[in-house]
Amino acid sequence: MNLTDVLQFLLSSLSLGGLYALMALGLSLVYGILKLVNFAYGEVVLVGGYALLVTARGPLPWLIAALACVAFAVIISVLLERVAFRPVRNASANTMLITSFAVSILIQNAARLFISPRPQAVTLPSFFTRTIRIGDLFISQRDVLSLIVSLIALGTLVLFLRRTTIGIAMRAAADDFTMSRVLGVRANRVIALAFVISGLLAGIVAVFWVARIGTITPEMGLTPVLIAFVAIVVGGMDSLEGAVLGGYLIGFLTVGLQTVLPQAALEFQQAFLFLIVILVLLFKPDGLISERRSIERV
Amino acid sequence: MLQVNNLHVSYGSIKALQGVSIDVQPGEYVALIGTNGAGKTTFLSTIAGVLKPSQGNIVFQGQDITHYQPEQVVRQGIALSPEGRRIFPTLSVRENLRLGAVSRRDEKAIQADIDEMCQRFTILGERLNQPGGTLSGGEQQQLAIARAMMARPSLLMLDEPSLGIAPILVEQLFQMIDDLRQTGITVLIVEQKVERTLQLVDRAYLIQTGRVAKSGPATDILAELDIASAIFGDAEDAKPS
Numbered sequence: 001m002n003l004t005d006v007l008q009f010l011l012s013s014l015s016l017g018g019l020y021a022l023m024a025l026g027l028s029l030v031y032g033i034l035k036l037v038n039f040a041y042g043e044v045v046l047v048g049g050y051a052l053l054v055t056a057r058g059p060l061p062w063l064i065a066a067l068a069c070v071a072f073a074v075i076i077s078v079l080l081e082r083v084a085f086r087p088v089r090n091a092s093a094n095t096m097l098i099t100s101f102a103v104s105i106l107i108q109n110a111a112r113l114f115i116s117p118r119p120q121a122v123t124l125p126s127f128f129t130r131t132i133r134i135g136d137l138f139i140s141q142r143d144v145l146s147l148i149v150s151l152i153a154l155g156t157l158v159l160f161l162r163r164t165t166i167g168i169a170m171r172a173a174a175d176d177f178t179m180s181r182v183l184g185v186r187a188n189r190v191i192a193l194a195f196v197i198s199g200l201l202a203g204i205v206a207v208f209w210v211a212r213i214g215t216i217t218p219e220m221g222l223t224p225v226l227i228a229f230v231a232i233v234v235g236g237m238d239s240l241e242g243a244v245l246g247g248y249l250i251g252f253l254t255v256g257l258q259t260v261l262p263q264a265a266l267e268f269q270q271a272f273l274f275l276i277v278i279l280v281l282l283f284k285p286d287g288l289i290s291e292r293r294s295i296e297r298v
Numbered sequence: 299m300l301q302v303n304n305l306h307v308s309y310g311s312i313k314a315l316q317g318v319s320i321d322v323q324p325g326e327y328v329a330l331i332g333t334n335g336a337g338k339t340t341f342l343s344t345i346a347g348v349l350k351p352s353q354g355n356i357v358f359q360g361q362d363i364t365h366y367q368p369e370q371v372v373r374q375g376i377a378l379s380p381e382g383r384r385i386f387p388t389l390s391v392r393e394n395l396r397l398g399a400v401s402r403r404d405e406k407a408i409q410a411d412i413d414e415m416c417q418r419f420t421i422l423g424e425r426l427n428q429p430g431g432t433l434s435g436g437e438q439q440q441l442a443i444a445r446a447m448m449a450r451p452s453l454l455m456l457d458e459p460s461l462g463i464a465p466i467l468v469e470q471l472f473q474m475i476d477d478l479r480q481t482g483i484t485v486l487i488v489e490q491k492v493e494r495t496l497q498l499v500d501r502a503y504l505i506q507t508g509r510v511a512k513s514g515p516a517t518d519i520l521a522e523l524d525i526a527s528a529i530f531g532d533a534e535d536a537k538p539s
Binding site: 165168169171172175176178179180181182183184185186187 | 346347348367368369371372373377378380384386387388389393396397398400401445449
């Protein structure tokens, strides 16, 4: 392996891992506060994708289409909280989980019925499809862009969670929701905000995910949500840092397996990926970062 | 200031409180004493809005707050330092304190109050940027009390502040709670260290199996318990039963 290969590998892993990290973080933010694994999260990406599809066909600049994608993802995320999850908030965790599956299936089927069950090609701007060549190194602009955007999004979110009072309140709510309310944190506000942020992250992912695969199908949300779920399990269910770490780890593993596996074994790439995940969990059942338990002292 | 009338609270079919009534006057220190499982923590949690009563009402400064949500109760001026302290482990000491004032809007005064808490509880000043989870039990307890004080409450509720704290630090902690009297605050405290608590407070209610068994000035209850212990033997925690 020479330097070019290493750089190529790093770029691919970091750009894919960044998207997984954003998804995992969006899932983990909501999970931390509501103890809900929102399996309808993939459909938030889907709705963003369709918004992109429609606006990108129009005469508007592509950046506007990308913003529309993010905006619609936020709107659907907040709407889901109000319409689907708030009424069952005080029910058991299982009820919420089943609700999220129901919503997921509902949106997918609505997409099949009202849009199309077939893949829809998305018009992509040239700066997404172009590659730059530096010596032997081929750099896809899309990968660079997705790497940078995900880092900016993560950085902004970290600042928000550390520097603003509402951000600190969100972290507290994830630590101990009831206690945060006793101190005066407004339950509806932090939950709504968690869905806004998680929608925002899903919208950003949607733009780059669509740019990666080029088409939109009603099942498009399945892979990102599944990977994000695995990422938060590996990283540690209760830890936002764990979600980010898990996301990047899965990114590295996916690209790494693509590189090292022989051609014949490539179709089992996912199987190998999950095998590694199982191994990690055997040794670290609580995930890589489980600080809440390790810090606790009597 | 606080009137609780005929409060009933159940967990499923288990009745934790069966008609408890108490009242607290402004500036008073009042204790709820009683054995484990008598319903004292249930009582404080219900006032804080965490648990919902099946009967009875809670009136605070003329307002009926019986059905208030926790985030509304604290805005009325009632703060709780809960059993087990419930410090946010991943948040720094400073962030824990800041959140204690999340119901307030006066950012400048909040920063000043954080400084004041660090002077009152000096160990917090030294640990300001450490995660709350890395503090010892006694330090966490001070943080829990300081965090509750950050809301600038008129009524401070303390649930088992001495629980799980090294015995040599317990006296120090009681002293700190006593020192809060200068601020003019009203305190409702739940404690198992009965004798020491009765020396701290003005009045006390003895709770037994979800009911008020006895109430009166702390000195009277202390005297009665002394007689009881003279007859039945002396075991600090077992005294009220």
